[in-house]
Amino acid sequence: MAITYEVIDNENIECCRDLCNELMVFQKSKARIAPELFDNMNFDTRMIPSIQSAIYNYVAIVKDDNHIVGYVYSNVSSKETYSNDFATFFDLSSVSKANVGCLSQFYIKEEYRGHGIGSVLFDMSMKWLNQFDEIDDYFVFVSNGNDDALEFYQRKGFQYSHEILDGFISVLRNNSR
Template identity: 45%
Template sequence: MGSITIEVIQDGNIEMCWPLCDELMAFQKSKASIAPEVFDTMNFDNRMKRSYERAAESQVVVVKDDGVPVGYVFSTIDEINNRQSAIPEWAPVQDPAVSKGFYPDWDCLPSKVGTLNNLYLRDGYRDKGLGSKLFNLSMDWLESFPDVDLVFVYVSNGNDDALNFYLSRGFAFSHDVFGGFIKALYRTSRRK
């Protein structure tokens, strides 16, 4: 490891995360026991870029080693007035009557939520505290919005290390997304 820097992308140029996002999809596929082939249809364009462009607010924080991106965290503030729109075209189940989408069917679900969408570090950069730093930066940003009291994170099936990471940081299980393809976790804002 060389000189490690952590920087917030200010200019909207998230393309530097393209290879990392695609690596994340391959990593998730390697862990998955439910529909691993679905990850073949997921990539930077239809996952990160689309979410970034559609979100009410977005933040991307990148870890660089000697100027080369080696990890990132991507977070959004989303308006969820239309829960049907929460089912993307890559989803293994398209019928919401058969399977829950990203958001639970709580009666008290707010119209605006925070989401920690992706947190990824290349092999060799894990277990060095960088994931915790990225997580904390994301949560600080998400919880800085006074009208966002609920934060979601979604963990792909088979990624037990990530699941345990988020559970140890105050998240709780909400529901299975698309029949267990993804686990939805949530936590209320610590601002309160």
């Protein structure tokens, strides 16, 4: 493996299309609650709108030679962004500042898992998020059935907060700044 990491700008996110779509298929395959909700989730309905509504975006990709094998997408957004027609993701009054940090999407192809790549991407993302003084609260939203992801984030300091949409999503939070 010839692994490299690269931060890309918003104009180049198209290179994440296939992996984002793979992530949605993967999440559906793991889901025990309402897997059909993933049927309409893809790059165009999840990543593009999120990037457009965020204040700041961060996308890092991982390559093996020239093949993209994983990515992480994080953002800083107004806390009101997380109360919409789909769901209210957390109690807005529990967040003291106007903005929150979110590790929004994280995916590594299966054959590249277990090699520390996820930890590198996570650390890159958290380093980026930690530079913003206007946020104290960081969130990760884990789809039901993705127990490996839930455990990964908990090992990295995120605590289980609550579930939304009748258990479809687990909300993890870190506000230890």
